Amino acid sequence: MVPSRITTDRFVLRRFSRRDVEPLTEAVQASLPELSRWLPWAHPGYRRDDAASFVRESAQAWKEGRAFDFGIRAHHDPGRHLGNASIWHTSRMARSAEIGYWVRTDETSRGIATEVTAALIDLAFGTMGLHKVVLRIAVGNRASERVAEKLGFHRDGVLREELLIAGRWVDHTLYSLLSHEWQPARRATSETDPVA
Ligand SMILES: CC(C)(COP(=O)(O)OP(=O)(O)OC[C@H]1O[C@@H](n2cnc3c(N)ncnc32)[C@H](O)[C@@H]1OP(=O)(O)O)[C@@H](O)C(=O)NCCC(=O)NCCS
Numbered sequence: 001m002v003p004s005r006i007t008t009d010r011f012v013l014r015r016f017s018r019r020d021v022e023p024l025t026e027a028v029q030a031s032l033p034e035l036s037r038w039l040p041w042a043h044p045g046y047r048r049d050d051a052a053s054f055v056r057e058s059a060q061a062w063k064e065g066r067a068f069d070f071g072i073r074a075h076h077d078p079g080r081h082l083g084n085a086s087i088w089h090t091s092r093m094a095r096s097a098e099i100g101y102w103v104r105t106d107e108t109s110r111g112i113a114t115e116v117t118a119a120l121i122d123l124a125f126g127t128m129g130l131h132k133v134v135l136r137i138a139v140g141n142r143a144s145e146r147v148a149e150k151l152g153f154h155r156d157g158v159l160r161e162e163l164l165i166a167g168r169w170v171d172h173t174l175y176s177l178l179s180h181e182w183q184p185a186r187r188a189t190s191e192t193d194p195v196a
Pocket of ligand 1: 103112137141146
């Protein structure tokens with residue numbers, strides 16, 4: 001069972017609820033120029049309704065066991081939305097999943113994505129019992145490539161014209177990490193709480 005709350009040294013990852021709609025809208029709107037370069041859903045007119053739909057769909061996906069989205073908050077300032085981190089199954093038979101993340105622009109380069117992704121990798125190879133975790137990163141997205149590199153992902157190859165972003169088909173690099181490659185030294189300290 002995937003816990004609805006995961007803590008790391010600096011952050012808490014929480015399953016979304018309706019009270020997250022406002023802080024999520026604010027964080028996305030404050031980061032649109034950067035998010036819209038790399039993420040298909042981050043369109044220039046993003047507003048409260050988009051965040052509300054996301055929270056609704058996220059609850060449904062969680063209930064069905066398809067995907068698990070977490071909001072990132074700092075222990076010292078839990079009211080401010082710092083970004084999202086998600087994990088979703090890509091193949092049950094192959095026991096593989098994909099991780100996705102974004103961090104609000106005024107908080108980047110502080111190691112947030114690396115720390116929370118490490119916690120989701122622990123979840124993937126621990127509680128979820130998976131064999132492989134993948135990331136798909138747009139070619140040219142150096143910040144995200146750094147996250148993959150710092151966590152020890154293997155660069156598998158390029159997926160041609162993988163996603164349509166702002167009207168343009170963009171090549172993505174596929175990165176993978178196998179359960180036996182995950183090294184404890186790379187892990188963020190994470191501790192999972194029981195389901196709330
Ligand atoms: C990619 C993203 C999630 C990284 O989040 P973050 O919390 O800043 O990540 P971290 O701080 O853990 O690591 C980022 C690394 O990239 C480096 N970096 C940041 N911007 C960079 C740039 N333009 N060029 C090269 N390196 C860059 C940072 O210095 C850091 O590396 P370091 O630790 O070796 O110094 C964030 O930039 C973001 O949300 N971008 C927009 C959305 C997005 O791209 N999501 C991912 C889609 S796959």
